[in-house]
Amino acid sequence: MALPTAAITAGSLIGGWQLARKTGIRPLGGAVLAAGGLLAGREWSRRTSPAVTTALVATYVGAFGLSHPLAKKIGAWPAVLAVSAATAAASYALSDRH
Secondary structure, eight states: OOOOHHHHHHHHHHHHHHHHHHHSOHHHHHHHHHHHHHHHHHHHHHHSOHHHHHHHHHHHHHHHHHHHHHHHHHOHHHHHHHHHHHHHHHHIIIIITO
C-alpha cells in the first residue's frame, strides 16, 4: 500500500514544530521532522525518478528552513501552515497523484 507523502510531509512539519514548541526540546521536533523525511523519501524513491526524489527532499528541507524567517514576518502558525501546504502540494503533484 502506498503511503500518502503529502500527509506525511505536512504532518511531520506541523507535528515536529508543535512537539518542539510544547516540550521546549527542539531535538524532539527534529526527530519527527527526520522520521517524516525518511518515510516520505523512501516512498518518493519508490515512485519517482532520482531527480524528482531529490527535488522533493530539497522542498521538504527547504520548507523547514524557510519557515523560520517567514515566521518573523507572518507569525509562527501561518508560516508553518504555509510551508506545510506547499510541501504537501508538491508531494501530491509529483508523487502521490500518479
